[in-house]
Amino acid sequence: RDSRARPSQAASRTKTAVMAAMAVTLAAFARPRAASRPRPSEARSSARSAARQPRSPGARENYRVSREVVRPRLARVVPVASVPARVSATTADDSAAVTTTRERKRICIFVEPSPFSHVSGMKNRFLRLIENLVELGDDVVVVTPDRNPPETYAGAEVIGVHGFNLPFYMMDTLLFSYAKDPRVEKMFKENPPDLIHCSSPGALIWTAVGLSDKYNVPLVQSYHTHIPHYIPRYTWSGLVKPMWDFIRFWTNKSDLTMVTSSILQDELDDQGCPRLMVWQKGVDTVQFNPRFRSDEMHARLCGGRDGKVIGCVGRLGAEKNLADLKEILANCPPDTNLALIGDGPERAKLEKHFEGTRTTFMGMMTGDDLAAAYASLDVFAMPSESETLGFVVMEAMASGVPVVAVRAGGLQDILTDPAVRATNSGELYESGDFAAAGAMTTKLLTDEKERQRQAAGLNEAVQTWSWMASNTKLRDTQYARAFKRHARNQHIKVPIELVDSRRARAWIATEVMGYQWYLQAAAFLFAFGAFAVARSVVASSGALAAAGGGQSWSAIGAVQWLVNVAGPLGPAIMASCVAAASLVPFVPTQPLFALAGLMFGAWEGAVVSVVGALEAAAVAFAVTRIVGVQKTASALADGAGFGAPARRWVRDQLRRIDSHIADSTTLGQFVKLTLYRLVPHAPFTVANYLLGLTEVPTRVFLASTVIGTIPWAAFYALVGAAGNVYLAGGGGGLRDAAGVVGSVADVPLVLAVAVVTAWPLIEKFAWGDEKKNAAPA
Numbered sequence: 001r002d003s004r005a006r007p008s009q010a011a012s013r014t015k016t017a018v019m020a021a022m023a024v025t026l027a028a029f030a031r032p033r034a035a036s037r038p039r040p041s042e043a044r045s046s047a048r049s050a051a052r053q054p055r056s057p058g059a060r061e062n063y064r065v066s067r068e069v070v071r072p073r074l075a076r077v078v079p080v081a082s083v084p085a086r087v088s089a090t091t092a093d094d095s096a097a098v099t100t101t102r103e104r105k106r107i108c109i110f111v112e113p114s115p116f117s118h119v120s121g122m123k124n125r126f127l128r129l130i131e132n133l134v135e136l137g138d139d140v141v142v143v144t145p146d147r148n149p150p151e152t153y154a155g156a157e158v159i160g161v162h163g164f165n166l167p168f169y170m171m172d173t174l175l176f177s178y179a180k181d182p183r184v185e186k187m188f189k190e191n192p193p194d195l196i197h198c199s200s201p202g203a204l205i206w207t208a209v210g211l212s213d214k215y216n217v218p219l220v221q222s223y224h225t226h227i228p229h230y231i232p233r234y235t236w237s238g239l240v241k242p243m244w245d246f247i248r249f250w251t252n253k254s255d256l257t258m259v260t261s262s263i264l265q266d267e268l269d270d271q272g273c274p275r276l277m278v279w280q281k282g283v284d285t286v287q288f289n290p291r292f293r294s295d296e297m298h299a300r301l302c303g304g305r306d307g308k309v310i311g312c313v314g315r316l317g318a319e320k321n322l323a324d325l326k327e328i329l330a331n332c333p334p335d336t337n338l339a340l341i342g343d344g345p346e347r348a349k350l351e352k353h354f355e356g357t358r359t360t361f362m363g364m365m366t367g368d369d370l371a372a373a374y375a376s377l378d379v380f381a382m383p384s385e386s387e388t389l390g391f392v393v394m395e396a397m398a399s400g401v402p403v404v405a406v407r408a409g410g411l412q413d414i415l416t417d418p419a420v421r422a423t424n425s426g427e428l429y430e431s432g433d434f435a436a437a438g439a440m441t442t443k444l445l446t447d448e449k450e451r452q453r454q455a456a457g458l459n460e461a462v463q464t465w466s467w468m469a470s471n472t473k474l475r476d477t478q479y480a481r482a483f484k485r486h487a488r489n490q491h492i493k494v495p496i497e498l499v500d501s502r503r504a505r506a507w508i509a510t511e512v513m514g515y516q517w518y519l520q521a522a523a524f525l526f527a528f529g530a531f532a533v534a535r536s537v538v539a540s541s542g543a544l545a546a547a548g549g550g551q552s553w554s555a556i557g558a559v560q561w562l563v564n565v566a567g568p569l570g571p572a573i574m575a576s577c578v579a580a581a582s583l584v585p586f587v588p589t590q591p592l593f594a595l596a597g598l599m600f601g602a603w604e605g606a607v608v609s610v611v612g613a614l615e616a617a618a619v620a621f622a623v624t625r626i627v628g629v630q631k632t633a634s635a636l637a638d639g640a641g642f643g644a645p646a647r648r649w650v651r652d653q654l655r656r657i658d659s660h661i662a663d664s665t666t667l668g669q670f671v672k673l674t675l676y677r678l679v680p681h682a683p684f685t686v687a688n689y690l691l692g693l694t695e696v697p698t699r700v701f702l703a704s705t706v707i708g709t710i711p712w713a714a715f716y717a718l719v720g721a722a723g724n725v726y727l728a729g730g731g732g733g734l735r736d737a738a739g740v741v742g743s744v745a746d747v748p749l750v751l752a753v754a755v756v757t758a759w760p761l762i763e764k765f766a767w768g769d770e771k772k773n774a775a776p777a
Helices: 002-030 040-052 057-065 121-135 182-190 204-215 227-234 237-253 262-270 295-301 324-330 347-353 367-376 391-398 409-415 434-446 448-462 467-491 493-514 516-539 541-545 554-582 590-600 602-627 629-639 644-661 666-678 684-692 698-728 732-742 746-774
Strands: 086-092 097-103 106-110 139-145 156-161 195-200 219-223 256-259 276-278 309-313 337-341 359-363 379-382 403-406 427-429
Touching: 106 121, 106 204, 121 139, 121 156, 121 195, 121 391, 121 467, 156 182, 182 204, 195 204, 195 467, 204 219, 204 237, 219 237, 219 467, 227 237, 256 262, 256 467, 262 276, 262 409, 295 309, 295 359, 295 367, 309 324, 309 367, 309 391, 324 337, 324 434, 337 367, 347 359, 379 391, 379 434, 391 403, 391 409, 391 448, 403 409, 403 434, 409 427, 427 434, 434 448, 516 590, 516 698, 516 746, 554 590, 554 602, 554 684, 590 602, 590 698, 602 629, 602 684, 602 698, 629 644, 644 666, 644 684, 666 684, 666 698, 684 698, 698 746
Parallel strands: 106 139, 106 195, 139 156, 195 219, 219 256, 256 276, 309 337, 309 379, 337 359, 379 403, 403 427
Antiparallel strands: 086 097
16 A cells, blocks of 8 residues: 555655745746845845854754745756755845855865954955855865964854964964864865865965875865065065966966956966966955045044045055055145055054155054045055055945056956946056156045045945855856866876876976076086185195195096096097987086096096087087977977977977077177077087077087087086095196196186176176166067
């Protein structure tokens, strides 16, 4: 009887579900069109409050049982029991409230510095992301370095990990971490997330990349702080290139990289970073609102003085260019005040810089005070050129304050947005044009009607940038792309690993070429230090008197024994050895030149080195000249197994060489090629093959190679000869080196090689500005 009853019960349940769906559909179409919808900010606040209130077990079950999906023009019912892992949520959009069904995901957010303690625009973005993901039904875990982290936030679990400060930016809230915490590893082992979202640049991204690979989890990276712009202000500008290498590595390892503006997207794309998308901007228009403007706060911002006030909000750091506000203030009416809201490591310097001006340092402000400070400004001035987006500008717009900003970074992305352009509001000035910035600011300060018009226009534009709309797009569309790419890559994992290994080898070769000057400079400094020590022995009277009577080091003695056995054929054999070794790409020639000097003395060793190097250069040049570009690239790609990256590498290197030696005359080409061979732009052994693929005449190549090799061969041969003296304590090497030192011929040689090594730096500092000014725009 029970078995016969089941079909009828199932049919009854199906019938009931269909009738319920029809009722919901009719109710939806019968809803009055004129019914008003809550504002996005009210809808978001209500949803956030509801998400934070715990439901009783009965209410939760009723909520789940009553869910169903009703598609327009299609009465299709999806029973809840068949999709237990899915939740129904309301998406707060800018134009309509759409009820959709999402699969519940477990999202792990790695973010540094901590959004719970460090004040920045990035803080607001991640706090809203956490809140919105929880509201949309996801399970969220946050990993962040924090001295005193909360256990939970808006329903998300928080794992606070140990952090460290940057040596040039010591702040207790600005912490970075590698998240080497057992709780993180345990979480990934026992309950791994469906997706990792990690902020970058920083230390956490390295951990996120490792965990993504280890546990096979999709990785979304979001790029916030444009470190290449910060480096020259806080450290050494030579670190910019390695930083870009790291950024390219992270973006290549990520399934998707989110950036905060289209301007930044273009810059990263130009640097070879793949899979970039813009994380839609958002701002809290409830917290930042014109209604918070007050005369009391205006007076505080003015420091008790009369007049209007311009201001800026943000960290007082060197990268913010806040000192430029003094120039802008000087071009404003005399009674104009300036308010700097925030704190940071540059405060003491800025206070001294603004001495004697009508400037008020407000310090750190939060909550209601910050909202009132924004709204009470007359003009918001933003001189920072390092902003990846510029949240403070959007918060000023939401507060009903007109904006004057430098045309750079994400600021121009905001003020050239179609919604802003439609209101003809917001002012952008060119970098360094403080007179124009002052004129724009003065117009807003003196023309109240124009100030109010622009303030209203900017406030109207910013209303379309809600956080829920931004993060819903991120969650439903952009995360989905990361999931899709990751799933596709699992099916072609073996070919991808092969491609990655080929790319890695091409990357290593490119880096060796790119860092050739640093490698050569390091080798020169090491050799110079060794030579200086050996020279002191050679030049001492005791050593000269003891010529031929020192204690012979065993290895040196063995080498000299071989030279004696070889007799007159010794130099020829050594030259052949130098040539054979120099035919192998990326083999350094400096040790070979030093060995020749050690065996045959300074002058004879130099001749042997030049002859051997010239033999290798001629052979390598002839081989690639005969084979040609296409066959050489194919041999590397197919024959050697390096694949397509090898073809691209050859093309890139040839473009670099052309940029150094291109000239319309033979003489000009000879001079440029000689400088190219003298200054270490590329490994000697690799450059021989690459130059064979160019249109350089053979005689020009051979002549420039001889001239470019002589100083290096002579220097390293002298180092080898002096080393013979220092280690062996006598013999022909001593007499040979002593003769060079006695004639002081080593001094101009070492100076010449030092100048050649330092030539790129000399060129940069001596003619860098002229070349920059002469370069076409």
